[in-house]
Amino acid sequence: MPRLPAIAALALSALCVLAPNAQATTERASLHASFAPDELGAPTTITFGFDLSTAEGTAPPPLTAMDLRMPAGMGYARTTLGLALCDPAALLARGLAGCPANSRLGYGSARVEVPFGTGAGHEIPEVQALAGPSTTGNTVVLFYANGLYPVAAQLTFAGEVLPDTGPFGSQLLANVPLVTSVPGGPDVSIVHVQATIGPSHLTYYRHSHGRLVAFKPRGVAAPERCPAGGFPFAAHFTFQDGGHASATTTVPCPRPHPRAARHAR
Amino acid sequence: MGHHVVRRATHCRRRSRRLGPRARAPRLSVMLAALLVLACGGAPTSGAATARAARTYSLTDTGHLHRTSGRGITINQELSEQGSASGTIPGTIYIHLKVVSVNRVTAQLNIYPSGGSITASASATYRSAGAVASFTGTLSVLHGTGRFSHAHGSGLSFTGTVQRVNDAITVRLSGSMYT
Numbered sequence: 001m002p003r004l005p006a007i008a009a010l011a012l013s014a015l016c017v018l019a020p021n022a023q024a025t026t027e028r029a030s031l032h033a034s035f036a037p038d039e040l041g042a043p044t045t046i047t048f049g050f051d052l053s054t055a056e057g058t059a060p061p062p063l064t065a066m067d068l069r070m071p072a073g074m075g076y077a078r079t080t081l082g083l084a085l086c087d088p089a090a091l092l093a094r095g096l097a098g099c100p101a102n103s104r105l106g107y108g109s110a111r112v113e114v115p116f117g118t119g120a121g122h123e124i125p126e127v128q129a130l131a132g133p134s135t136t137g138n139t140v141v142l143f144y145a146n147g148l149y150p151v152a153a154q155l156t157f158a159g160e161v162l163p164d165t166g167p168f169g170s171q172l173l174a175n176v177p178l179v180t181s182v183p184g185g186p187d188v189s190i191v192h193v194q195a196t197i198g199p200s201h202l203t204y205y206r207h208s209h210g211r212l213v214a215f216k217p218r219g220v221a222a223p224e225r226c227p228a229g230g231f232p233f234a235a236h237f238t239f240q241d242g243g244h245a246s247a248t249t250t251v252p253c254p255r256p257h258p259r260a261a262r263h264a265r
Numbered sequence: 266m267g268h269h270v271v272r273r274a275t276h277c278r279r280r281s282r283r284l285g286p287r288a289r290a291p292r293l294s295v296m297l298a299a300l301l302v303l304a305c306g307g308a309p310t311s312g313a314a315t316a317r318a319a320r321t322y323s324l325t326d327t328g329h330l331h332r333t334s335g336r337g338i339t340i341n342q343e344l345s346e347q348g349s350a351s352g353t354i355p356g357t358i359y360i361h362l363k364v365v366s367v368n369r370v371t372a373q374l375n376i377y378p379s380g381g382s383i384t385a386s387a388s389a390t391y392r393s394a395g396a397v398a399s400f401t402g403t404l405s406v407l408h409g410t411g412r413f414s415h416a417h418g419s420g421l422s423f424t425g426t427v428q429r430v431n432d433a434i435t436v437r438l439s440g441s442m443y444t
Contacts, residue, residue, distance in 0.1 A: 043341055075342040076393070077364040080429055085395045137392040139367060163366040170367045206430060221341035 026055035031247035033233040035222050036200060038254040041075065043219040045106070045198025050235055050247065052191055059113035060245070062187040063176045065238040066159075071231040071251075072169035075221025081105050081197075082131030082139070083204060083217070091144055092156050096128055102204045102217075105129040108195030110145060112188040114181055127195055132158055141172060141197075147179075155179055167232045169223075178240065187240065226253035322442045324421065326352035326376075330360055332432040344427070346434050354378040360434060362400075362427075364391060370400050372423070374436075381411025383442070387423040398427040406442050418442040 030051045035044040048068065052060045086099035096104075106129040112122055124147045132140035139161040146154050159174030178187040198219040205212050223231065230250035237245045330348030343363040350358040356378035363371050372387040389402025404423035409416030421440030427433070 041341055075364070076367060077343050077362070078341050078432065082393070083396045083429055131395070134392075134394060137368065137390070139393055161367050163368055218341075224342060 027060045027243045027245040028053050029237050029245035029247040031235045031249045033249050041224045044222045045196050045200035047196045049194035059189040059191050061239040061241040062178050063190045064240050065175050067236040068172040069168040069234040070170050073223030074169050079220045080217040085133050086130040103130045104202050106196035111192040113191045115189045320444045324353045324438050324442050326350045326438045328358040328436045330434040344432050381413040383409045383413050383416050415444050
């Protein structure tokens with residue numbers, strides 16, 4: 001029956017023309033991270049960022065989950081980050097003003113794009129990280145993105161900090177909700193995120209002798225020892241189409257502190 | 266302090282039982298037996314000194330501690346604290362609490378009640394929620410000195426809180442310790 005293959009081929013080509021987005025895509029991710037200050041054992045601000053795309057250079061499908069893994073040996077004993085907790089409902093209703101200043105963990109920005117778009121994307125200038133309430137006993141990080149255009153909405157989602165093994169000490173797991181660009185429009189794709197977790201640019205407040213006193217919170221401490229090759233970071237991303245992408249990076253080992261170097265001699 | 270007293274076998278009696286089967290040469294065993302008779306029978310005061318009272322302490326203690334000035338690179342990795350314990354064995358208490366992962370702590374404890382000291386280690390789950398972090402786990406008494414020189418015990422309850430703004434620790438210990 002020579003006609004059947006011809007019909008099947010026609011049907012396939014028609015499907016491809018009608019639904020170009022249904023083609024299998026290969027998502028790509030890149031990750032970068034840094035410590036400031038970059039000093040062994042010192043409280044620090046962690047900056048991390050990632051870029052997502054397809055092998056074809058277009059915006060990836062919408063992101064649905066991410067898993068960021070951080071190096072082993074980070075010092076959580078004395079951090080004062082997250083002295084208060086932010087209620088997600090208050091955050092969604094009133095924005096950052098709905099949450100205590102002492103619940104802020106960091107801040108950042110993001111860039112979004114319509115799926116498979118090839119434009120430069122649209123900046124979401126305000127991304128906040130806050131400490132949220134937990135039902136499991138694990139630390140919860142709330143992410144809040146305040147979009148104006150093309151995402152005319154406030155977005156809140158939670159990530160959970162869990163212990164990890166091997167070269168990694170902890171991982172931040174988050175399910176990312178889908179956000180439509182405009183009502184009835186396609187879900188947007190995240191193409192870039194840059195964020196901090198740490199005291200940089202944060203101010204906390206405490207009561208002292210009846211007065212409210214501002215202070216800078218103490219960050220999570222960098223590990224006391226640097227493994228060969230640097231501090232490892234890794235991230236795994238899951239997309240709406242079921243695809244995945246992974247990326248790794250390292251923060252180079254810091255140079256020895258001048259005083260420590262003198263003692264070592 | 267509800268504790269009971271148990272008499273233990275003397276050190277000498279245990280030693281003689283241990284050496285018996287090992288003595289192969291008859292002359293050596295005779296000499297050893299003679300030495301033991303001299304040591305145990307000939308010097309009754311020293312034998313009596315090894316007998317001691319074994320006790321069981323039902324601990325219910327609470328410690329309130331503050332951070333001592335830490336030194337070196339570990340200052341941000343662990344909490345070194347000093348304070349006072351009240352309850353079954355009151356005294357000065359020291360704790361080194363290390364947050365080994367995002368949800369786990371280990372601790373070394375030293376308590377200095379009158380007449381001795383107690384050293385213990387503990388492991389606990391750790392939960393940080395806002396201004397207060399809490400831990401819940403178990404403690405093992407490792408050893409002691411003075412009137413607690415044979416202190417031991419395991420599976421004691423070890424719970425507490427950390428005021429994160431100033432690192433002040435409240436710790437509660439409960440369970441049985443033996444000496």
